[in-house]
Amino acid sequence: MSLRTVVAAAFRHLRKERLQKVEFIYYIAIDRKWMNKEEATLLLERAREEGLLLFQGGVYIPAFSPGEVEIPLGFKPSTSILRKEDPIERLVSSIAARAGTDQRAMYAEMNRIIHDHFDDRLLPEAAVMILARRYQVDTEGYREELMSSLIQKSAKKTA
Structure with a gap:
């Protein structure tokens, strides 16, 4: 599963165009229980580094259209997406x-x-x-x- 899918899932499921850091981490770590808080924070930073998220005015905005990303039924990312690709x-x-x-x-x-x-x-x-x-x-x-x-x-x- 791609990092893009995880980011899109957060924005689509929360039905928001902008997310604060705590909202993103809450969704990933507490609401969905996909990862722990530290891993969710790392995921957020990786998404920003890869250009999937923009940080403007204290909030994160997707640099792509989350609505165009297909999120499979029962989607659950593995922690392997935290690994930086070669x-x-x-x-x-x-x-x-x-x-x-x-x-x-x-x-x-x-x-x-x-x-x-x-x-x-x-x-x-x-x-x-x-x-x-x-x-x-x-x-x-x-x-x-x-x-x-x-x-x-x-x-x-x-x-």
Whole structure:
């Protein structure tokens, strides 16, 4: 389940266009009992960092239309949505959305690039950039994160 679905659920079920921090946390932690208060606070911050929520005038406003998000019957998010996604995962998700396919197909295509065209000598970070260019997906917001990911991997190997 996506972070977007959780945020949309809060706004739709409370029937509000703006929520204070305490209202959001109350809904997630106490009303629905999906998470504890600390996790609900972290969820709120993650949603803001990812651009799903705007903080204006002391309240949170969704940066998307919650009414357009499908919330499955019996929806209950897992705490895995609190985990920050890897930049490769996010970029693959963007590429899949642009291509109109699922992420597994994009990972398969990425692996074909690595294996067939570069004889397993290409890192996934570079392969996903090639894939993004192929599908004309803007990579501006991902370059720095992918580079720091490569640097961290390199530092772990040498340590």
